Amino acid sequence: MHIAFLTPEYSHPSIAKSAGIGTSIKNLATSLHKSVNDITIFIYDQPVQEIINDNGIKIHRIQRKKYKFFGWYFYRKHIEQYCTQIIKQENIAIIEAADWTGITAFMHFKIPLVIRFHGSDTYFCHLENRKQKLKNFWFEQLAINKAQAFIAPTTFAGEISKRLFKIKGKEIQTIHNGIGLKEFENKEPEKFETNTILYIGTLIRKKGVLELPEIFNKVRNVFPETKLLLIGSDSFDIKTNSKSTWELMKSSFTKNDLNNVHYLGKIPYNEIQEHIKKANVCVFPTFAETLGMVTIEAMAMQKAIVNSNIGWSQELIIDEESGYLVHPSNHDLYAERIIQLFKNESLVFKLGKKARERVEEKFDIDSLAVANINFYENIINPNKKTT
Template sequence: MSSPWPILHVISALTTGGVQHQLAKVVTHYDRGQFDPTVCCLSRKGEIGRELEEAGIEVEVLGDRVSGFRFRTLRSLYGHLRRQPVAVLRAHKYRSSLYAVLAGRMAQVPVIVPSFHLPQPARKRRRRCLIRLLCHWSDRVVAVSSAVAQNLVGEIGVPADKIQVIHNGVDLDDFRDLPQRQEARRRLGLSEHDWILGAVGRMKRQKGFEHLLRALPHLEEGGLRDYQLLMVGEGPLRPSLERQVQEMGLGQRVKFLGLRRDVPELLRAMDLFVFPSLWEGFGTALVEAMLAEVPVVASDLPCIREIIPDEDFGWLVPPGDEEALAQGILRALQDSERAADRIASARERARERFSLHKVVATYQQMFGELLAFKGYGDGRG
């Protein structure tokens, strides 16, 4: 029996974040008979790195700064590839791709596949040129949504036939056998009588949490009195968001829960999930809420339309519009007539389109086809 193909994933850091979580989910679910994964982070190992090691995945840490471009980092990654040759080199986000594609070409790695997780800024001419060059030197480019793919083609100038859209995936096993809503609330010590709203994500400007907080007074103007908002996650904006809550007199309404490992159970306790992002490449937390059978209100962004195409699956509101966000929340809470059908449709859509099993199978098929095209057997281990 042939040995599995070695595959290296490169990322700037393995601290907690959506891209890092998705990387960890994918590499721990590869068919080890076909692919043998390792991970290299340019700077810090972080919590996700330690979890990968506990799962038996080797993690290499270069230990360099991630800001700017450092030839030392390029030499270190090239040296790693020379010492431990790989068949497939995967890079996540722009900065990691910059190092990985260059080092991979120098080390003559057979298959190089960078991925982009957010729309890239077209106004930055130097970045546009570098992304086009990196994609030219790659065998395939992954975009996590059609919206990101359209940005790469229309704004950056990447050839469309170089790009493959592979959405992020969610492990369906994490959402099996969840408790009923009232039981979930009891376990978490939440009120059985309040409306429970929730938001999950890294606390940074992109996620729009400050707009969500500013929308809360409009809820009370609309007649919603008994509610709590659960804010799940960490990030650089948490201190300012906490100050905003105190300044608005919302200390009894809003709870900051930090990083949690029981997100499916937390989602299950909610009456409504709110996703107020200002820009996104995908919306994994939104898919998780749909799987937990929680109604969703989200920003109307192109990538979100790939998850929630219309109001048969959830409510969409203009990003950054606090009054519209409040009205969307009120409509969602008041719409008991169609709630069950909408929840069921959303859950089924999430299961069919965004399962981790389907995503991993798509990646493995892509790697196999690229290896076979390069003349490496039939692409199998």
């Protein structure tokens, strides 16, 4: 089968912009290609127009274009025209797109279109309880209406999206995002830097990073030597219009606490594993997510994790068995869970071991690739259902 993905990002050294969406698509594409499927990646809004051969996976970078009027329409039609040409030339059987800002609104393909709920603007605005631009909802609704079927990385994300877009009569299949188990191994989980807390992800309000200063202060009241390491890109803050969420965070830390905070910014993906290995506890206090790729990566590396307890997280971690689930705004309990782990090394090992087992059971990309293939085949040939 020849499968195409239309995406705003993809994990590759030549592509500057890539986060959870890019990583999850890369993992899936690699596993699908390994099982003898042809894969084409269309990445839009790129600074250059080029084709990259990534170990047999064809990556088409579609250069961004500017128009005097209605660029939101004409650029979409340009993407459609380009993809349609390649679809015909390469005999592509199905195309999958991300839901963000409804990129496939106004597009018409002669092959089935599947949309994966990586997280639409509609979804995130709902979770964050903030007002959405009407234009963004309109684009996303149009894109949803044109799709034949949908894949959700968690049942929670699927059910919320179904309700928000009033989806009826179309299949929504839950298939988790996954990772290559061999690529995330920690052969010495007993070795870590004590009393270190690691956060990985964009510094943005919806990820709960503005909760960390108070949580960190409470932990340092018990363990003054505690260090907090932050890895990820800085971002604009939508609530205060601040250009830097990191600057907002800095102003929230006490002066003494800030001396123990180290912000590394965005670092190469291949360096992140070393920081995960060194961490005593990993924290992900996010308010809005569909799954959380870095969470399952840390779980695979046998890390003790204190995660958000909202919806999707309950499909990743079993609370008090393979990690801890705490609401990000419950600073007292969040800090208490970290302190509990700092005090009990055997508990750190126990949760880490169970976290790895959980990933092996639920998030092995090779098993999930088979589920994706079955789903695609059912959409292409609805009268010949596979199991």
